[in-house]
Amino acid sequence: MTEEDLSESSQGLTRRIEELQRRHDQLLMEVEFGGERDYIVRELERLKRETKEIKKELVSLKKPPLIVGTVKEMLQDGRAIIQSSTGPDFLVSVADYLAGSEMTPGTRVAMNKQTLSIVKKLPPSIDPHIMAAEIIDKPKVTYDDIGGLEDQIREVRETIEEPLLYPGKYERMGIEPPKGVLLVGPPGTGKTLIAKAAANRTNATFIKMVGSELVQKYIGEGARMVRELFAMAKEHAPSIIFIDELDSLASRRLDQATSGDREVQRTMMQFLAELDGFDPISNIKVMGATNRPELLDSALLRPGRFDRILEVPLPDRDARKRIFEIHVWKMPLDDDVDLDLLASRTQNASGADIKAITTEAGMLSLREGLEVIGMQQFLLAMEKVLSNSPERGIRKQVMFA
Numbered sequence: 001m002t003e004e005d006l007s008e009s010s011q012g013l014t015r016r017i018e019e020l021q022r023r024h025d026q027l028l029m030e031v032e033f034g035g036e037r038d039y040i041v042r043e044l045e046r047l048k049r050e051t052k053e054i055k056k057e058l059v060s061l062k063k064p065p066l067i068v069g070t071v072k073e074m075l076q077d078g079r080a081i082i083q084s085s086t087g088p089d090f091l092v093s094v095a096d097y098l099a100g101s102e103m104t105p106g107t108r109v110a111m112n113k114q115t116l117s118i119v120k121k122l123p124p125s126i127d128p129h130i131m132a133a134e135i136i137d138k139p140k141v142t143y144d145d146i147g148g149l150e151d152q153i154r155e156v157r158e159t160i161e162e163p164l165l166y167p168g169k170y171e172r173m174g175i176e177p178p179k180g181v182l183l184v185g186p187p188g189t190g191k192t193l194i195a196k197a198a199a200n201r202t203n204a205t206f207i208k209m210v211g212s213e214l215v216q217k218y219i220g221e222g223a224r225m226v227r228e229l230f231a232m233a234k235e236h237a238p239s240i241i242f243i244d245e246l247d248s249l250a251s252r253r254l255d256q257a258t259s260g261d262r263e264v265q266r267t268m269m270q271f272l273a274e275l276d277g278f279d280p281i282s283n284i285k286v287m288g289a290t291n292r293p294e295l296l297d298s299a300l301l302r303p304g305r306f307d308r309i310l311e312v313p314l315p316d317r318d319a320r321k322r323i324f325e326i327h328v329w330k331m332p333l334d335d336d337v338d339l340d341l342l343a344s345r346t347q348n349a350s351g352a353d354i355k356a357i358t359t360e361a362g363m364l365s366l367r368e369g370l371e372v373i374g375m376q377q378f379l380l381a382m383e384k385v386l387s388n389s390p391e392r393g394i395r396k397q398v399m400f401a
Helices: 003-062 150-165 167-173 191-201 221-235 259-276 317-328 339-344 351-367 375-385
Strands: 066-074 080-084 089-092 108-112 118-121 180-184 205-210 239-244 284-290 308-311
Touching (some): 066 118, 080 108, 150 167, 150 180, 150 191, 150 284, 150 308, 180 191, 191 239, 191 284, 205 221, 221 239, 221 284, 317 351, 339 375
Parallel strands (some): 180 284, 180 308, 205 239, 239 284
Antiparallel strands (some): 066 080, 080 089, 108 118
């Protein structure tokens, strides 16, 4: 091959390489543009969706508001008599698409503002305070954590647990199980602990309320909350309703009463009506607790409402020793700790006092840098916790509890 042929071949290869390089650059540009195009297409689709949602939200915001009402009566021609939230009653029509919906007296509905026609069926209304009363997590307290109340625990189990767990036993015997139990006794003796242990023992829904929460400012509000409380209990049956500080709700009725007292009485009468309305073999049980039983109205204490009234007294010596054992079993005790002596020297102390003594003894040991808790710490804690005034038994100082 001549030199001229080699030169032409080299020039041809050079041109081929340049052409391939241009094609390579062109392909790179096409790939980059294609990626950008896909990104632009995706962004366009996303913006279209957002625009559609915003337009939909604007349409809903421009809709006129609906009036909330309650069905009082359904007529045979398909119309309904409604008590509106504004006050008066109306005879209104029902939307065709709600023809198959069951609407009974008391059903909450939404009505068109202009025509007052029923356009939507609403769920029942339950006060947020009532919804919050349901205890979702089971209490961790068991009957083993309660000392010296064996008789009271046995009666609570017969009244609350067994009718929920074994209802057939009462049917075979031909008797109606008690509806509820009332726990009375001084503060700190374990009334609330018994209720928590009963909730732990059964799989029932546990609903806890303080009596003062059911007393409201406006007329009828307290009675409505009581109705909703029992309605929620029926919906979540089997259930246990525990009302603490019952004397704030069911105090004795007086001839001379203020408007506030009369509202409390209305709430109590609704509570009594709900107790009377229970089915005898019901899956709902009521527990109450108070440390002022002398303030309760006699209508609440008659048989058929709180069938069992259990006194939860201050613990005796054996019970105090058992309570000490319950609270110290995890504590590192010195060999000189004598629980019998501690139980004998804590006369008139409640279970809450004993728990405070054990806690205070532990705090004193931590303060002194000790690894174990000795008898000296318990005696100092006892002196601090039980230093009461001689007349009324009121603690003179604030203590750790």
